[in-house]
Amino acid sequence: MKSEGRIDILIIGDATTGSGVSETLIGKGFRVARADVEGYSHRSRVGGAIVVQAGERGPEFEALGLEPGNRVVALSDFLEALPDIQPFDKSGGPAPLVVFLLGLAGESSCRATRDALAASSVLLDDLGRRVAMLYGNLKVSAAGLEAEVREARRKGALLLRFSSARPTFVRNGEGRPAVECLDEASRRRLILHPDWIVKDEILRAGPGDLERAARLGAEPGPDGFLPSDNVYRFGLETNRRGILGIIPDADPLGRDTLEDDLAAAMLEMRALDRFDSWAPDRVAVIDPGLCARCLTCHRSCPHGAVAVGERIEIVPQACFACGICEAACPAKAITLRERDPEKGPLEAVPRPVLLDIRPGDLVTFGCRRSAERARALCGHLGAGRPADLVFVPVDCAGRISREMLMDAFLQDASGVLVLTCHPGNCHAEKGNLQARSRVGEVRRFLEEAGLNPERVRFNTLAANMGVEFGRMVREFKAELDQR
Ligand code: SF4
Numbered sequence: 001m002k003s004e005g006r007i008d009i010l011i012i013g014d015a016t017t018g019s020g021v022s023e024t025l026i027g028k029g030f031r032v033a034r035a036d037v038e039g040y041s042h043r044s045r046v047g048g049a050i051v052v053q054a055g056e057r058g059p060e061f062e063a064l065g066l067e068p069g070n071r072v073v074a075l076s077d078f079l080e081a082l083p084d085i086q087p088f089d090k091s092g093g094p095a096p097l098v099v100f101l102l103g104l105a106g107e108s109s110c111r112a113t114r115d116a117l118a119a120s121s122v123l124l125d126d127l128g129r130r131v132a133m134l135y136g137n138l139k140v141s142a143a144g145l146e147a148e149v150r151e152a153r154r155k156g157a158l159l160l161r162f163s164s165a166r167p168t169f170v171r172n173g174e175g176r177p178a179v180e181c182l183d184e185a186s187r188r189r190l191i192l193h194p195d196w197i198v199k200d201e202i203l204r205a206g207p208g209d210l211e212r213a214a215r216l217g218a219e220p221g222p223d224g225f226l227p228s229d230n231v232y233r234f235g236l237e238t239n240r241r242g243i244l245g246i247i248p249d250a251d252p253l254g255r256d257t258l259e260d261d262l263a264a265a266m267l268e269m270r271a272l273d274r275f276d277s278w279a280p281d282r283v284a285v286i287d288p289g290l291c292a293r294c295l296t297c298h299r300s301c302p303h304g305a306v307a308v309g310e311r312i313e314i315v316p317q318a319c320f321a322c323g324i325c326e327a328a329c330p331a332k333a334i335t336l337r338e339r340d341p342e343k344g345p346l347e348a349v350p351r352p353v354l355l356d357i358r359p360g361d362l363v364t365f366g367c368r369r370s371a372e373r374a375r376a377l378c379g380h381l382g383a384g385r386p387a388d389l390v391f392v393p394v395d396c397a398g399r400i401s402r403e404m405l406m407d408a409f410l411q412d413a414s415g416v417l418v419l420t421c422h423p424g425n426c427h428a429e430k431g432n433l434q435a436r437s438r439v440g441e442v443r444r445f446l447e448e449a450g451l452n453p454e455r456v457r458f459n460t461l462a463a464n465m466g467v468e469f470g471r472m473v474r475e476f477k478a479e480l481d482q483r
């Protein structure tokens with residue numbers, strides 16, 4: 001993917017937006033190739049790829065138990081209908097009510113807030129309607145929005161916030177909607193009979209976005225978009241190094257951030273330009289003589305780093321050396337290897353082993369990034385930990401295998417505690433989740449063997465949780481001693 005010091009960047013994704021991104025990059029002097037989902041396989045060893053995820057906005061009525069139709073509409077549809085709504089003659093009885101639902105199911109946006117406020121202003125000032133805004137997380141961080149909300153309230157709009165329980169929706173005998181809710185401020189139960197219910201639209205990845213993600217071996221977040229909220233990544237990064245995700249329409253403030261995103265992507269792509277001369281210090285390596293082609297590593301690698309071809313191989317540039325594949329490989333064909341400081345040949349990184357356990361010891365396996373630091377802090381704080389605690393640090397909890405946990409019991413440990421980073425904080429994406437699953441397997445094994453499954457426990461913590469570390473091991477130890 002290299003040419004005259006410039007990498008070729010593969011743009012994958014939505015035809016319209018993808019073309020715009022390609023043109024922008026070409027204008028900046030980059031060599032750009034386009035690929036659609038048919039033309040791309042994640043087994044390709046791309047130097048750099050930008051996946052443009054256009055997403056789709058939808059009202060997702062079902063998330064609130066709403067049935068669309070009969071004056072239950074999406075915000076964009078209501079804005080289109082607004083010019084045709086006739087002013088209400090106030091001598092004809094109480095003014096009809098329009099209820100806006102914002103941020104009650106999924107992340108809303110400043111754009112939706114602004115649109116709803118603009119429509120409210122027309123409804124209140126010109127069309128003689130009443131307005132209620134029912135919201136969960138109201139997005140008001142765009143310039144001037146908070147003042148607009150205050151102005152809507154001043155004009156008579158009813159604003160109700162829902163932090164936990166959500167409103168419920170029913171239809172009367174004529175099919176007209178009614179809203180039942182608890183006003184959290186006054187603790188009064190309210191029943192509203194709106195003329196219209198207007199729901200904001202939520203941005204989520206569309207089917208095309210999801211298909212591309214699957215092909216790339218990149219794992220989407222909860223909304224189906226590739227950039228995840230893992231704390232170790234910057235905004236565009238995905239779980240696959242070298243593959244970046246751009247969502248042109250995602251900014252909660254409604255700004256056009258494409259230029260900024262592309263500038264950030266370019267920095268990353270220039271770093272990738274050094275791929276040919278760059279080699280990781282630590283990487284997983286497969287011994288082809290031992291590999292049974294079971295594909296367990298391919299399925300378990302959270303970074304899409306295991307390529308399947310004539311041989312099963314690990315793409316070094318994509319490998320985070322988490323050790324998940326090493327712990328999972330049934331043929332023991334995978335070893336983590338690292339270079340010495342002089343960049344000599346790759347040497348095997350020894351697997352963590354248990355030495356000098358005395359019967360009755362509590363063995364704790366802990367990630368170096370979180371548990372080991374919390375343990376050190378616990379010592380500094382004098383927060384107290386049992387003397388018979390054997391602590392085994394691992395570079396990533398993904399490297400903890402079933403055999404390691406069972407070995408502790410074979411050596412007569414009283415219990416085994418596995419401590420990892422919190423969900424979403426694992427630098428290797430899923431090392432913590434893999435460790436939790438190994439603990440589950442060992443619990444089941446103990447149960448089947450007629451032993452107490454409570455002798456093995458899983459917990460998460462952060463590096464600054466020294467006090468909690470002490471509490472977790474003390475409490476577990478106390479429970480074990482009572483048995
Ligand atoms: S898990 Fe082990 S045996 Fe299975 S494909 Fe990977 S390296 Fe080969």
Ligand code: SF4
Pocket residue numbers: 283284300301302303304305306314318319320321322323324325326428
């Ligand atoms: S060590 Fe981790 S990142 Fe590298 S190939 Fe194995 S599972 Fe994937």
